[in-house]
Amino acid sequence: MLSVFLSAQKNQFIELRNSIKDKNHTAQSLTLLDRREDKNIGIVSHRKEPFEIKFEKDDLEKLFSDWFLEDNKERGNTQYFLMLEHLKANDIPAERSVTGHLEMKMSTFLKKNNQYYFLKKFNVSKDYPQKDHAYITRAIAAKISSELANIVKDSYSESALNIPISETDLENYEKAIPEQLPVYKTESFTDGVYKDYKSFAEQTPSKELTVKKNKDGVIKGVKRVDGYDNLGRDVFAIIDNGIAYKKTPVSIIEIEKDDEGVFIMASEEELFPQNNTYTISGAAMGGLIGGLVGGIIDATTSAIRRKNAKYFRIGIDKLTGEYILPENFRKSK
Template identity: 30%
Template sequence: MKKLLQMMMVLLMLNAFAQNKEFIKLKGDIPNNGEGDYNSLIVIDKRINKSIGFLPFGDNREMKEVSFSKSAEEDLVGWYQKSNLKGGKQDLVLVLHNLDLSVKETEERKNIGRINFSVQSFVKEGDRYRFLYKKDTVFMFSHRDVSDIMVKNIHHLFSLYFDRTYKAKPVNYILSIDEVSDYKSYVRNFPVFKNEVFKDGIYLDYNSFFRQTPEEGNYVIERFEEGKPYRAVKNDNGKKKKIPLHKAYVFVENGKAYKNTFSGFQEVFKNEKGVFLLTKPDSLFPPQYDLKLGLMFGLAGAIADAIMYSPKSGSGKTVQEIYIDPMTGQYDFVDILNAEKTE
């Protein structure tokens, strides 16, 4: 009888503990539709803070801790194994750096939710690692039950991330396990950061720019009468080779770099934090590209890879430092979004 009572007390305590938690449910299949053939998934949880967040749920705004059912490693690996049979010589490595949820109520009494999401993936063969894909961003939601909406959509974020990882081609550069685990230290060794000035030349993609390996030959930038650059030309043994600048990622002239953007070439700078443009975010995208679409992407069950800016801040029209990720060539808006307040 005593043992039975003790067991009942334990069950009651476990039930009470579970009621104060909201578990992430990783639903659906994530089959590999890409070209990579992986034997298994390895998850490295590098989050400094293992807590995902304490959020208000329901009409009574009951505070609950958002959590994986077991752990990030066990849950993600188990989810992956359900739709991916073992095969191949390589392993897929996923490094989780941040998964943080928060909620604030605005003056208009709208619930605004934010998900800080930072994940990197690599292919592993033996003790050799090669970079595949990464995403560092802030997703934002607006809904009466925003906590519930965010938790229900986390599996969509990871599902889309896996899909893009499957389709990504690994870079040729070999990394060690330490470089995989400490990505920021690794990229700081790129030539673009070590060299005092940018190397003159034409760069057709972001990888060649950050590695500072321009197209071979001495190219001269040709301009229209008003001074706008339009192509690069080199003389190769009497034969001219021409590269239209709209095909270039960056061109560097006299140590100054200019990046191809929607609104034309804009100067590239660098500091101790990285390589950046000093510009308005709105100038980097076409007018029909709505930077506020992010608040709706989860409600329809699909993910829009857009970013919602705080309507009050007008950050899309403010000149800011917009950093470029060395491993993807994408613009990094995380610092801007984290600096904004959703009060």
């Protein structure tokens, strides 16, 4: 019976057809590092027929290298590496049908002087109900292909974290890199304005921007050091008098630190505002940056803020700066 099942089983191939062209011609190569414990992706059903999700060829390193070379005839000197850490697809039985499910984790690095530098990482966890997809297996294969292409293309323009790791440390990069980042190595924060997470993690504040306060010392936003403050720029964080504040769409919230890393205590409304009382239209006017509201961190406002919302511990990913939402956190609709 097993042999009959295997012979009847069909394949759904992942076709690497999406463009991964490097428009700036800085990339020299793309090498796949397949670090999956189990190389089998899985079996997903379409109209009760089992399809095994597979790449087009078994030699994946050559498959990915050929994909890159096909799209990049003119090349530079930067060696890129795509590490495939996890890739699984399977059926989830439902009452009247079967739902397809995809789990995927990958990261990218560049290589200089025989050392690796982190660029990006990405996780996918997605269900494919039959009612939403005419052909679930094709949808899953297309998703895998598109996400692989997206992370490669995004990596071309990504600025690497300035923490070198060896090839042996790649297996444990999510621990090895943060251990060397200044924001986690030191107890105190360096004052200044941080445009993005990378600069915050490396504790290298902007030389162009500074904190803007009113006469009472209340943070009003940020401004350019040359005095001009008609900015439309957003920022990742502000550190003032050793206290770090995370920029959200409608406020700035103190960044706290513990043994697990850095985090904020925030409500759903502050991270994903939808007609809430904190939203102020035109907040970028008068030198305010995209919702950095004057007085948002004074004692009275903080007390009202704490009273009127449910708060969650929102972790900040040590490599990307993205929010790590708790399981009971639900984005407001």
